[in-house]
Amino acid sequence: MVHLEFSGTDFDADRAEFIELARSAGLDVVGVIGGKRDRPDAGTYAGSGKVDEIAVTAKVAGAELIIFNHDLSPSQERNLEKRFECRVINRAGLILDIFARRARSHEGKLQVELARLNHMATRLVRGWSHLERQKGGIGLRGGPGETQLEIDRRLLRGRMDTLKKQLETVKSRRAQNRQGRAKSEIPTVSLVGYTNAGKSTLFNVLTGDAAFASNQLFATLDTTMRKVALPSGETAVLADTVGFIRDLPHDLIAAFRATLEESREAELLVHVIDAGDSERGARIEQVEAVLAEIGADEVPRLQVFNKIDLREGEEARIECDAEGIPQRVFLSARSGEGIDLLRTAIAARLYPDLGDEAIVLPVNAAKLRAQLFQLHCVQSETIDKEGSSHLIVRLPYSRLQRLCREAGIELPPRQDPAVH
Structure with a gap:
């Protein structure tokens, strides 16, 4: 080396x-x-x-x-x-x-093969150095070496075109899945970070999944998505993406663009950082550079400093900005310390206007009442003499306001948002 x-x-x-x-x-x-x-x-x-x-x-x-x-x-x-x-x-x-060794899913294998072919395309000549000489003389332009190189280049281009078409199909399928989540109003939270920062371990703890996690670089490549329950009663889709690294080959960034779009289209990026890494400042900059390259630099961030169990005197906590919005969470995915704080911080970032709202639905608003029960947000209900439903619902105020507006019902303004 x-x-x-x-x-x-x-x-x-x-x-x-x-x-x-x-x-x-x-x-x-x-x-x-x-x-x-x-x-x-x-x-x-x-x-x-x-x-x-x-x-x-x-x-x-x-x-x-x-x-x-x-x-x-x-x-x-x-x-x-x-x-x-x-x-x-x-x-x-x-x-x-x-x-190439770590890719497991069909999509991951396609992405890696495309990246390797891109890398190989500029290095083809090495395999045919014994055919580099060209014949001389009139009518003998070009030689066997040139012919073989052209054949190989043509084969490479054909295979790369096939892979790109297959990845476009994957991209289209991902877009359809995102549209489905948007219709059901389930937000996506994407885990990003430097490789080996503990993303997969954190993913497993939050979702109860068993995705492969190991103390090595690029332990997992394939994007995994699972629902995660939040303390507010709401749910979100959590995506575990490939880890970043210094000087990540551009061929790989291009090939994994379909996967990385999950980060670009997410409502929130949870940037997982190794709290004990002496180079964590440089690592943060490198992750931010890749996010900018894929167009995800404008997505809201929540920094998570993981592995605090390896730092003496470090405690689990949430750090907020001047407006009380969570910006950083300190935790240990391995020991579970601070995981509940992360759930709380994610809920606060995704649903800043979440609270218990009192509404009255007339008898003719049965459709809206059914919608609210389907969302599992109804905390209590009483029926008055006229048959109107008096509900206490826990939903983001902006979402409840939109549902009421679609049903032709006027929602009274919040009296004191601070109590929520």
């Missing part, structure tokens, strides 16, 4: 994450080589002296693969493979390999 230091980078943190990525891919790391450079070498990225050092170290260790924690160009990969006489990949290739 090769990790070079350039000015303006956090060498130690990046190196530790690089090694963890390799282990997550199931690789046996036999050596890590570092060094400092002002700028990358155009031909080999590392420079001739460092390349010689890597070649000797790899030969002594019996390495079968050399990974650069950097973005290598196709020509740089070719030059390095000739020098090392073994396979060379860059950071993007390593992440793509991890995604």
